[in-house]
Every structure is written in structure tokens, then in C-alpha cells.
Amino acid sequence: MDTSEAATGAPAARSGRRFGTGRRHRRPSGEPPALPHTLGRSGRFWLALTVYFGLTILGVLLFNPMSRFFESLDAAVLQRFVALRSPVVNDVSLAVNGLAALWAIRAIRWSVIAILVISRRWRHLLVYAGAVLALELLVQQASLSLGRARPFGVTVLGPWSGFSMPSRPLAALAVSLMGVLYTVLPHGRARDLGKWTVAIVLGAVLVARLILAIEAPTSAIFGAVLGVAIGLGAFRLFVPNDVFPVTYERGKAAHLDVGGSRGEAIRHAVADQLGERVGEIKPIGLEGSGGSTPLRLTIEQADGSHRYVFAKLYAMSHVRADRWYKLGRTILYGALEDETPFGSVRRFVEYEDYALRLLYDAGFASPEPFGIVEITPEREYMILMEFFDGAVEISEAEVSTEVIDEGLQMIRRMWHLGVAHRDIKPANLMVQDGHLRLIDVFFVQVRPSPWRQAVDLANMMLVLALRSDAQTVYEHALEDFTPDEIAEAFAAARGVASPTQLRNLLKADERDLVVEFRALAPHREPIRIQRWSLRRVALTAWVALLAFLAFGLLVSNWTVFS
Amino acid sequence: MRRAARRTAATLGCAAVLLSLTGCTTSAGVVPDCVGSDRLVILMAQSVPSATLIPCVGSMPVGWSFTGSSVQNNVAKLWLSSTVAGSNAVEAQLTPSCDPGTAPEVVPAPDEAGARVFEAPDSLNPFRATRYVVFDGGCVSYIYRFAGGVPATLSLQADGAFSFVPRSAVTAAVRTDFDQTLCGAGAPPCEDPG
Numbered sequence: 001m002d003t004s005e006a007a008t009g010a011p012a013a014r015s016g017r018r019f020g021t022g023r024r025h026r027r028p029s030g031e032p033p034a035l036p037h038t039l040g041r042s043g044r045f046w047l048a049l050t051v052y053f054g055l056t057i058l059g060v061l062l063f064n065p066m067s068r069f070f071e072s073l074d075a076a077v078l079q080r081f082v083a084l085r086s087p088v089v090n091d092v093s094l095a096v097n098g099l100a101a102l103w104a105i106r107a108i109r110w111s112v113i114a115i116l117v118i119s120r121r122w123r124h125l126l127v128y129a130g131a132v133l134a135l136e137l138l139v140q141q142a143s144l145s146l147g148r149a150r151p152f153g154v155t156v157l158g159p160w161s162g163f164s165m166p167s168r169p170l171a172a173l174a175v176s177l178m179g180v181l182y183t184v185l186p187h188g189r190a191r192d193l194g195k196w197t198v199a200i201v202l203g204a205v206l207v208a209r210l211i212l213a214i215e216a217p218t219s220a221i222f223g224a225v226l227g228v229a230i231g232l233g234a235f236r237l238f239v240p241n242d243v244f245p246v247t248y249e250r251g252k253a254a255h256l257d258v259g260g261s262r263g264e265a266i267r268h269a270v271a272d273q274l275g276e277r278v279g280e281i282k283p284i285g286l287e288g289s290g291g292s293t294p295l296r297l298t299i300e301q302a303d304g305s306h307r308y309v310f311a312k313l314y315a316m317s318h319v320r321a322d323r324w325y326k327l328g329r330t331i332l333y334g335a336l337e338d339e340t341p342f343g344s345v346r347r348f349v350e351y352e353d354y355a356l357r358l359l360y361d362a363g364f365a366s367p368e369p370f371g372i373v374e375i376t377p378e379r380e381y382m383i384l385m386e387f388f389d390g391a392v393e394i395s396e397a398e399v400s401t402e403v404i405d406e407g408l409q410m411i412r413r414m415w416h417l418g419v420a421h422r423d424i425k426p427a428n429l430m431v432q433d434g435h436l437r438l439i440d441v442f443f444v445q446v447r448p449s450p451w452r453q454a455v456d457l458a459n460m461m462l463v464l465a466l467r468s469d470a471q472t473v474y475e476h477a478l479e480d481f482t483p484d485e486i487a488e489a490f491a492a493a494r495g496v497a498s499p500t501q502l503r504n505l506l507k508a509d510e511r512d513l514v515v516e517f518r519a520l521a522p523h524r525e526p527i528r529i530q531r532w533s534l535r536r537v538a539l540t541a542w543v544a545l546l547a548f549l550a551f552g553l554l555v556s557n558w559t560v561f562s
Numbered sequence: 563m564r565r566a567a568r569r570t571a572a573t574l575g576c577a578a579v580l581l582s583l584t585g586c587t588t589s590a591g592v593v594p595d596c597v598g599s600d601r602l603v604i605l606m607a608q609s610v611p612s613a614t615l616i617p618c619v620g621s622m623p624v625g626w627s628f629t630g631s632s633v634q635n636n637v638a639k640l641w642l643s644s645t646v647a648g649s650n651a652v653e654a655q656l657t658p659s660c661d662p663g664t665a666p667e668v669v670p671a672p673d674e675a676g677a678r679v680f681e682a683p684d685s686l687n688p689f690r691a692t693r694y695v696v697f698d699g700g701c702v703s704y705i706y707r708f709a710g711g712v713p714a715t716l717s718l719q720a721d722g723a724f725s726f727v728p729r730s731a732v733t734a735a736v737r738t739d740f741d742q743t744l745c746g747a748g749a750p751p752c753e754d755p756g
Contacts, residue, residue, distance in 0.1 A: 071740045144592050147601030150608045152742030155752050161634040163605060 022275025035265035100169035158212035167223025174227025182235035334531030397431035399467035420448035424459035458493030470516035598731030611746030613700030660701035
């Protein structure tokens with residue numbers, strides 16, 4: 001069994017010049033990171049306003065003289081608006097106030113929901129529904145707790161319902177419009193224009209309600225502030241534009257926008273931390289990657305030439321996605337293997353860097369690791385590695401017997417080393433100058449279960465057979481594996497064991513390669529992949545309970561939407 | 563382990579908060595006490611400015627509970643539930659006026675002095691009836707919708723829960739507490755340039 005470097009196709013001369021040898025810069029204490037994570041000026045403003053109202057209300061509740069003071073102040077301000085009344089002004093005010101009517105707010109909400117469903121932005125939809133629900137519950141509770149009546153001393157001309165502080169219609173209108181801004185309108189000119197429109201609409205409705213004396217100025221303003229603050233906070237926190245841009249082009253939600261401020265932050269961070277100058281930042285292979293944003297960085301060198309470096313950008317959203325993915329797998333299949341989630345994005349990239357170094361040091365034809373770059377502490381990191389220039393995905397390359405041998409020997413060497421790749425699929429196997437290259441080592445596991453090692457073999461054989469045939473691959477596999485090992489591999493390779501891309505390509509292929517391989521190998525009963533444990537039962541019950549509670553919450557508050 | 567425990571605690575906390583909020587989506591818990599300074603009584607007085615009497619909830623008979631209110635311009639509603647008669651078995655509705663139709667007039671209760679009272683029973687099993695209390699500037703309709711098999715006499719218990727606050731008491735409380743004028747019956751004219 002030949003398992004030498006030459007046999008596995010490891011490049012003899014790897015990346016040439018060492019990477020990251022330029023002058024580096026240590027970020028001094030107090031200096032912000034390349035891409036600071038801030039609420040933004042507007043976010044801080046609305047937060048401060050909300051805190052101000054919160055403290056004022058607390059003061060009013062605790063000290064009766066404050067209540068009298070604010071009532072008098074409110075009444076005086078309201079009188080100025082009431083003084084504007086005339087038959088025409090009243091009619092216009094009633095018409096403008098119609099924008100905060102129940103039917104208008106529901107029309108906005110259902111339109112947003114419809115757009116989000118059609119454009120399949122489920123995360124935006126979830127955050128939107130959550131923000132609306134949270135606001136309605138908060139406003140309801142606040143108004144009952146504060147128990148503020150409608151304005152005194154004036155005739156209320158418009159329709160109203162319930163206590164007045166905070167204004168429920170204004171809060172509902174504000175959060176609904178914030179939803180339009182941050183889930184429907186793409187970032188840029190459209191949203192900027194939208195912000196002005198929302199400001200004008202909210203301002204007009206607020207003034208109309210004051211003229212009609214439906215509520216006091218502080219009640220109206222507090223309602224609008226709450227709606228804007230909760231909407232803004234929810235969308236900036238859970239669907240930040242940098243991570244989840246509103247776009248009407250098809251693409252994966254996992255991919256971060258690398259233009260604008262993030263692009264600059266990447267350049268800045270690579271220069272500071274690795275001493276290299278980045279030119280073009282180009283997203284590549286997005287269709288094959290769901291867990292990170294893969295990039296090709298053009299490194300500009302001092303002599304005017306350039307070279308490419310491969311990079312993967314990770315954010316907290318990827319850690320959360322990994323967490324959900326592992327949770328789903330545990331519920332659906334039990335603990336097939338280690339499903340412990342990562343605690344932070346830093347651990348995430350550190351692990352991938354470790355896996356890269358492990359395989360590279362062991363002589364695998366995997367990329368040379370160039371290190372980690374911190375974009376925003378604990379929130380965003382980028383891992384850099386060698387770029388296989390001119391390499392093509394195996395599904396588009398000519399697969400020679402040499403490539404077949406390299407692929408099979410890779411698996412044999414992994415077995416020998418005691419690791420499993422766990423994501424063997426066409427997107428992770430490249431062919432460069434007639435040799436096989438292995439990329440994306442994030443899922444690599446040390447000391448995997450025998451089941452997982454067997455699955456790696458089956459997946460590799462299936463990938464190779466997609467571009468050749470089962471008979472050839474089987475015959476070459478016999479040079480590195482026993483017939484029983486191959487039989488075990490195809491007894492293990494079922495359902496979730498194969499990556500989605502590989503399953504889809506197998507489905508699209510006219511041949512049933514799995515059946516062909518099973519026919520070639522000795523018979524072996526399929527290996528059951530369902531693993532039952534107390535933890536799985538408890539976890540499933542817990543998730544079912546939470547889903548039930550969420551459903552109950554939605555149903556009991558359905559009037560918010562319907 | 564500590565992280566997992568924190569996460570579990572946070573999830574449980576959130577679920578508890580959300581559930582507690584869910585149970586409060588109506589104005590349950592805010593009972594209109596029979597005093598002029600009660601916030602809900604003031605709001606009801608604003609909903610029907612002409613009303614000289616404002617309904618309120620006094621002592622609650624055993625087995626009955628206040629389940630909520632809905633106050634809008636021109637109408638205010640209060641609901642009582644009973645362990646026997648069912649959920650929202652009695653609804654008290656304050657409106658500027660009402661039409662008792664052909665309902666016979668009955669003798670008013672002591673706290674309804676000065677008002678005219680009409681009763682219109684629709685059915686005895688299940689008990690369905692409406693009781694109209696008509697007074698200056700307003701009307702309170704008590705709508706009984708009992709579960710089947712519940713005796714009509716239980717309505718007497720429910721009647722005991724409701725009472726009235728004179729508008730003048732509410733106006734005085736608003737003047738004292740907020741230094742403001744409550745528009746409507748018995749108050750000086752409100753400023754209304756429109």
C-alpha cells in the first residue's frame with residue numbers, strides 16, 4: 001500500500017513564498033477593530049430616547065408631583081395643536097389618522113409577510129413576527145400598568161381604544177413600517193428614501209392625533225419611539241444588513257456581503273495582522289458553501305505581481321447555523337458522532353485552522369494554512385489558506401485513474417492518521433494539474449467512529465464514480481481496501497451520511513451507483529444510523545414543547561396579525 | 563456546563579415571560595373599583611362623556627371573577643365570569659343611549675336610584691337576558707349568557723358585583739389628582755375650537 005506524499009498528490013512545492021511575512025501592526029489599546037460592531041448613531045439615539053421615557057415613567061409612577069407636572073405640560077402643548085382645529089384641518093387629520101387604523105396596519109403587516117414568504121427570507125420573517133408580537137405585548141402591558149386616560153380638558157375627535165400611554169396605534173404603525181424598511185427595502189437608496197417616508201408618515205400621524213386630541217403628546221411620542229426602537233433593535237441585532245442583506249437575487253443567507261465597510265475592514269485587518277496588501281476580494285464557490293463565505297483574495301506584492309489566497313469569512317450567524325444544524329441532526333438521528341456545538345466564532349475558526357494544519361503537516365494535498373485574521377473581536381473572523389490556482393471542481397474535471405488512486409489513498413491515509421473528513425463531496429475535491437486536492441476541512445474529526453470512516457470511503461468512491469464508473473473505482477479501491485471494508489462503507493452510506501450536493505448529483509445520475517457498488521462488494525446488512533439515547537428523547541421533547549409554546553403564543557395573539 | 567445551564571435558564575425565563583404576557587392580552591386584572599379616582603373608571607367616563615353614572619365593580623360574589631374590559635370612544639364593556647355560569651357570562655355595556663324596546667320596566671336597585679330599569683329575558687335554559695339601566699346621558703346594558711342548566715337566579719349574584727360611581731365623583735378626582743377638567747356632563751365646557 002503506497003501512502004507516500006507523491007502518491008497522495010500532495011504538491012511538491014506548496015505555496016512558494018511564505019505568506020504573511022510583511023510588516024505587521026499591533027492594534028494599540030483603545031483603537032477600534034477593523035469593523036467595529038456598533039449600534040450606529042441612530043440606534044444609540046433611539047435607545048437613549050427609550051431609556052429617557054423609561055426613566056421618566058418610573059419617576060411619574062414613583063412621585064405623584066411629577067405626574068401632575070407632566071399632565072399640565074402635556075395639556076399645555078396639546079392645547080397648541082388643538083388650537084389648529086378647523087373643519088378642514090379636522091377632516092384632513094381624520095384622514096391622516098386613518099394610516100394608523102387597524103386595517104391599514106394589518107395591510108402593511110400582511111404585505112410584508114407575503115413579500116418575505118415569496119422571497120423566502122425566513123429569518124427576516126421570524127424576526128419581523130417576533131418584533132411585532134413583542135411590541136404588542138409590551139405596549140399592552142405598559143398601557144395597563146400606567147393606566148393613563150385620554151387627554152383632559154378637550155373634546156377627543158377621533159376614534160380610540162383603551163388607555164393612551166403609550167399610543168398603541170403609533171407604536172404598531174412604527175414597528176410595521178420599520179419592518180418594511182429593514183426586511184423589504186434593500187440597503188442603499190431605496191432604504192434611505194424609505195426612512196424619510198417613514199419619518200414623514202409617523203410625524204404626520206402623530207400631529208393628526210394631537211390635533212384630534214386622541215392622546216397627549218408624551219403618549220403619542222412614546223408610542224412612536226417604542227415602535228421604532230423595538231423594530232430597529234430587533235432588525236439590527238438579529239438580521240444585521242452586513243450579515244443578512246435584503247436582496248432580491250437568489251443566494252444563500254450564510255454569505256456575507258464583502259463590499260463596502262466589510263471589504264475595507266478585511267483589507268485593513270489583513271494588512272495589520274498579516275502584513276499583506278489585499279487588492280480584489282472576490283466571493284467564489286458560493287453555491288457549494290453554506291457554512292461560511294468563501295473568498296479569493298488578490299494579494300498585491302511589492303514587485304507589482306500578485307498572487308491569490310483563499311479565505312473563509314465566519315460570523316456569529318455561522319456559529320448559530322452550525323448549532324441549529326447539529327441540534328437538527330441530534331433530533332433526527334441521535335448522536336451519530338460528536339455533535340457538540342462551538343461556543344464562539346473564535347473557537348470555530350481556531351478549530352478549522354487546527355484541522356488545516358493537521359492535514360497539511362501530515363502531507364495531505366490540502367491547502368497550506370496562512371492563519372486567522374480578526375475582523376471584529378468575538379464576532380467576525382477570517383481564515384486564510386493557500387489558493388489552488390487553476391483548480392476545478394472534480395465534477396467538472398477529467399478524472400483519470402491517477403486521480404482515482406489519489407482519492408482512495410487520501411481516505412486510506414486518513415484512516416491511518418485517525419481522522420475523518422466528514423464532508424467528502426464534489427465541491428470539496430478539486431483537480432489541479434491532474435492531481436486531486438482536498439479542501440474545506442472544517443468538519444474534520446480526530447478519532448472518529450469507525451462508521452464515519454467507512455462513510456468517508458463510500459462518499460469518496462461515489463464522487464470518483466460520478467466522473468468514471470463503479471467498476472473502475474471498485475477495482476482501484478481493492479488496491480487500498482479489503483472487500484469487507486468496501487462492503488462496510490456502502491452498508492454505512494445511507495441518507496444523512498452523504499452530503500446534500502453528493503446526494504443530488506447521485507439522484508441526477510442515470511446510474512444507481514450505490515446499488516452498483518453494493519453489488520460489487522460482498523453482501524453486508526445496512527448499518528442502522530438511528531441512535532436512541534435519553535438525551536435525544538429529552539431534547540426532542542424539549543424542542544417539541546418550545547414549538548408548542550411558540551405556536552400557542554402565535555395563536556393566542558393572532559389578532560395582532562389578523 | 564455553566565453555559566448550558568445559563569442558556570436553559572434564559573430559555574425558560576423567556577418562555578415564562580412570553581407566557582405570562584400571553585395571559586394578559588386583554589385588560590384582565592385591571593378592575594374598575596367604585597371610586598372616582600380609579601383609572602379605568604376615568605377612562606370609561608371619557609368614553610361616554612354624557613353619562614352621569616359610570617359602572618364599576620364592587621364586592622365580587624363567591625364563584626365570580628372579573629375577566630376584562632374594553633373601553634373605546636362611545637362604548638365601554640366589562641365582563642364577569644363564573645365557575646358555574648361560564649366564561650364572560652355577564653357583560654355590562656355602557657353606551658350614550660340604548661333601546662329597551664318592549665322590555666318591561668322593573669323596580670331599580672338601591673344603587674340605581676334615579677334610573678329606569680328594564681328587563682328582557684330571552685330564554686331560561688340556557689339563561690339569556692338583557693337588563694337595561696337607563697339614566698341621564700347614558701345606559702348600561704347587562705347581557706347575561708349563562709351555560710346550559712345554570713339557574714337564572716345566579717344573575718342576582720352577578721348584579722350584586724356591579725355598582726355605579728357618580729360622574730361628579732370622577733370629575734372631582736380628576737381635578738384633585740391631575741388638576742385637569744374631565745369633559746362631559748356636569749363639567750364646564752371643554753375647549754374645542756373645532
